[in-house]
Amino acid sequence: MTTINLKAAELASRERRLGSITGFSGTAEELVTQSRTCELKDKPRAFSQCLGCSTSNAACTTILIQDAATISHGPIGCASCLHDFAFTYRVDAQRRGLTNVGQRKIYSTNLTERDTIYGGAEKLEEAIREVYQRAKPSAIFIITTCASGIIGDDVEGVAQAMQKELEIPVAAVFCEGFRSKMWTTGFDAGYHGIARSVIKKPQRKRDIINVINFWGTDIFSEWFAPFGMKPNYITPYSTIESLSQASEARATVQACSTLGSYLGAVLEQEFGVPEIKTSPPYGMPQTDRWFAALGELLGQPETAAQVLAESKRKNLGKIAELKEQLSGKTAYVTAGASHGHSLLAVLRELGMIPLGAAIFHHDPLYDNGSEDADTLQHVVRDYGDVPNYNVCNKQEFELVNALNRVKPDILLARHGGMTRWGAKLGIPTLLIGDEHFGMGYDGLAKYGETILETIENDEFVTNLCKHAMNPYSKWWLEQKPNAFLEGGSCYARRN
Amino acid sequence: MPAVIEQERYTCGIGALQTVVAIPKAVPILHSGPGCGTMIAGFFERSTGYAGGNTSPCTNFTEQEVIFGGIEKLRGVIDNTFKILDTDLQVILTGCTAAIIGDDTETLAQDFASLGYPVVHADTAGFKHSNFEAHSVVVNSIVNQYTSRFEDKNPPRSDKNLVNLFASIPYQDIFWKGNLREYKRLLEGIGLKANILFGPKSGGVSEWQTIPSANFNILVSPWYGEPIVENLERRYGQPWHQFFHAPIGANESVRFLKGALQYALDQGAEIDEKKALAFIDKEEKDYYEELDNLATFLLEFRYGLPNHCHILHDSSFTVGLSKFILHETGIVPKEVFATENTPERYFERIEKDLAETSAKRKIPLYFEPDAGKAQEVIRKIAHPGRGLLIGSAWEKELAKDKGYDYLPAAVPSNYRLAMTTNYIGFTGGLRIIEDIYAIVLGSYN
16 A cells, blocks of 8 residues: 555654554564564653654755755744754765855744734745745745644645745645654655655656765765766755656665655655665675666666676775674664664674664655565564664663663764763764765775774773763663563553 | 744743753753754754753653643653652753643642652743743742742841852853853952852752842843843842843953942942952953953054954843954944844843943944844945954854854854853953954964
């Protein structure tokens, strides 16, 4: 059954579309097995800490489009952290060879108490006109918030009216935080808005491959060149025009299936662009499968084989060397779902032992419905089970407890906010922001070198650990990490 | 109220969770949507403190709580906060979701309070206030619901030399830690004792317990924080002395200290006035020893120094920086901007304060929370000479476009770290001079 309906303004949350969960405690294999049956059930917690929010993840898909403007329809606080995208945009532009990128176009309608009583639709309309005058964007995205959602502003109606008036795409993106426990629902909502308003029906095929990613280094130009293809990056640093042509690509690939799940499926089912469903290319077996799938899809299996052979020739020696040095070292992983699985593959490939993982959520399947897309399944099949596998949406108390127990040689993190606990506990900690960094054989070698360097340079964490503040009680650190999860020893209340 | 705000330099009411984070060993408990804590942590950056950021408990509203209410979930989260986190004060902060559906956090906080727990609630819904306003809401909530429990031990105005100081809003002023430390040092220099209430140089919750015993309050701000001193006057009969802008550099620090000294004496503080004046003199003398040395550089450096500047900050700092920069560096403030969404009823007071900067020039002041517009004003104006921009991270791009030197001094602060540096007082002035000319000299590659 498809999860896609581009006629609807709002997109259902991940838990509704995919049956995704945010609470689980067990092993990776158990989770994969349960995901294939009807056993998988979300477990609530009797204690919780601040989560992420769909609205900022939706913003992540729209703000970094070069010529678009984003309006947060809500109180000023709901756009507070978006300046960080302005920073990212300026600083990482050079990775894509862009200079003088200019100020990001980010606005808030600053809903006040009066607006919550009388409605904020008129204010939004006025805001859209003002932003159009001020920024002359090629498209405007409106991201919604808890407040605008609960008071029931007709954001879709305003967007449609303004699109007519201004003659540019004006897309309503429904991403109220309270609608989903998975902030990644915000990615889907952003892409839904883009698919409805920006992507055009295909006129012809182009020699481009859609890459759904963040703002990682451009490695795909080099990867695709032997196939005679160019990457069409979605959405950071794209333009409304380049996005509109996504329907004319030969294929879609993703840097992270958690990110691109929905758009990859939309492009295939609604616009006829085939998606490489097998997981992103992290670790040797998966890199081989990924290139093979790409070669097959493009009708160039020999080219894929050549690219792989060349890459192996260049890197296998180095990887073997690293493997020798890293063999037996232990690690703990905390990351968003699919990328976390990829990190597990990378460290297993390097001979390391995962002692556990705290992964933010779990999608039993992605929107394409393909079992071959299940990243965690690949990891389990290629490398065996992972113990202490917790699905834990940035619940720091659980992470601190688990880390304090397992004391790995290194903590691999993908998201901000979690790393300091590695350092506070004296554990060398590595966060790589560039999501392309570990891809392919090259990436394996690079990641291995960086892990080695991180473990070697432990003076800072060793020192910090001796002096670190710790707000967690002694009692808590003696309980099991899942004690406040349903079924755990301290789970008492119904919430 | 403008229809849009571009380039945010302040945040919503729940941003005052940082007011709680700034109290040693206090914990904010958010009764809000899932992203509120992350938004605030992302706005201020490097702002976790003891139990903020990802450590803060939160009920993370889902559709279920929006429809059925979230009080029972909150009760559970608070119960378990006591077990999991080692904290001295728990402040429930309500977000938009809880406020719109009307969850009764007041009764819940009272339930915990009646059992002796230091639990307080504050209404910080994002659509009701800015963080500048909600700072006062949070402080008053703690005073009314926590400090009030210790009034027997701390009779009103029982300590003639103790003063409660309200100035920087924690984290909103990126130099709040250093600034509060410096206020404390300066007030102690004239013979007072100061409750600064926030940061590592405060005494944590036990200092909050002594608030009633202070003889009077000092408010350094043109408007924000006024509800705090008004509340304290109502509750404890404490009068307050207000200084309208951040005292930066020697002139304003001397004025601030002499004003505080006179006020303290009028209120019957037991202070050796001579000693206090000698302290002020010494601070001033030390300051001018540095400025004396600097004069040669300022007058002889022939490769180009800024001769004018624009400032984008909250009204307290915009006015304080303007006064300082004109009289103590010779850089002329041109168009300046108060970006904190200043309530209109205070415009006149702030304009008057700024007008007193110089008898011979008028510094154009804009009250502009939509800082995209503020930047547009600057983009359209050209002043001769080398320019300096003082503001937030948003000014980096503008400075580049205009070829101006750029001093980051406000949130958001992506291009600068601040730990314990102070920008107020005599030493704050010197530090700003160091910062400005480090940037200027650093531009010569």
